[in-house]
Amino acid sequence: MLEKSALVTLNKVVKHFDISGGFLEQLRFKGLRPRLEQKKVHAINDVSLAIEPGEILSVVGESGCGKSTLARTVMGLYAPDSGEIYYENTRIDTLDSTQMLVHRKKMQMIFQDPYASLNPRMTVRQTLEEPLRFHQPSISETEVRDRVAEVMEQVGVNPVWGERYPHEFSGGQRQRVSIARALMVDPEFIVADEPISALDVSIQAQILNLLMEAREQRGLTYMMITHDLSVVAHVSTRVAVMYLGTLCEVAPAANLFETAKHPYTRALLSAIPKLGQKKPRHIKLKGEVPTPIHLPSGCVFHGRCLYANERCRREVPRLLALSSGVQVACHGVEEGRVLD
Structure with a gap:
């Protein structure tokens, strides 16, 4: 499913986590201990998705549905068990750390918790200088200093505060620093994993507006992970809905909020x-x-769905492309049992 116009493409990506136990628990001594059943968390299950340049794709769903795992897999923090991930026309999930360097500069991530994502032993200036020096080792001290001051001003943090440590900032200011760190290397694509959920409501809108301004000024593409549907309606161009690691529906934001197709x-x-x-x-x-750990057979949603029938219980639905630009994985929609 490689789309030539897409910036990032996921093709049948699968990611499971083995939770059978640690190394000592996995040791088997003949006659002393029975073999334990292998247990896996099925975090991402056969997800295919294309992210177009310049758009804001929001991934939504309940806690534990696989949103953050999907984000980390796209960024290469987790290696997929199977499937393919492309940046433009280059497959990146098979690249080693050296080969991935050229793409690391283009792809950046903003994490959920600004208290945990910043090194407490580094000043703000050191935090912002680090990615710049890493990706551009030949850059001069003057250029580094000017670049840090420029980006700090863009995110609303006074450059004079560059010698302060993260604990000297509020949550909103820390998240501004996190955004500044992502912008330091002029990325094209940013994954924002719940970027405002750890912040006070009073400053959430400020951070969202900052992200939108950065998009306008720099032509950024966002993959936004969130569970806040009001945020989704405010900022998204398209929305992907996940349930138990599976895509249920992908649609333009306006279509989704006006005429959602999938029962979930x-x-x-x-x-x-x-x-x-x-x-x-x-x-x-x-x-x-x-x-x-033990996914239902067929459609993962069939046990809670008001429209489920026998086909839903035994056959996994595939994303069906509708004429409106909506993709939906639902036998009921395909058969006309789920009406608008």
Whole structure:
């Protein structure tokens, strides 16, 4: 599924985590201990996705659905068990650390927790200088100093504060520094993993506006990981909805919020409070969320879906492209059982 126009392409990506136990627990002594059953968390299951240049693709879903794992796999922090990841027309999931360097400069990540993502032993100036010196070892001291001051001003942090340590900043200021660090090497693509969820509500909008301004000024492409649907509606061009490591629906943001197709997407959107709505119309799903260790057969959502039938229980649905530009993985939509 390599699309020539896409900046980042994922083709049937799978990522599982073995949780059977540590090394000592895996040692087997004949006759002394029975062999334990191997357990795996099925974090990402056959995900195919294309991210176009200049867009903001938001990945949404419940906690534990695989959003952050997907982000880290795209960035190469996790190696996929199978599948392919391309940056432009170059496959990057098979590159070693040296071969990946040229792409590291183009791909940057903003982490969720600004308190954990900054080195407490480094000043802000040292934090911002480090990626610049690494990727451009021939750069002069004057250029480094000017570049750091320029980016700090762009993110709203006074360059005079460059000698301070992270603990001397508020949460919002730390996240601004994290954004500045990502921008230091002039990236093309940024993965933002829950960039505002650890911040006070009063400054969340400031950080979002900062990300949007950086996109306009630098022509950035974002992959935004979030569970906040109000943020998704505000900033996204397209939205990918995940459930238990599987893509349910991928659609332009306007289409998704007006006419969601997948039953799970509709249930998510029904939980958003709306002004003037006297009685909320929540869609109440049945059953419980299955464990990602033992995924259900067929459609992973069938145990909670109001439209599930026998086909849903035995056959895994594939993403179906509709004429509106929406992709949906649902037998009910394909068969016309789930109506608009």
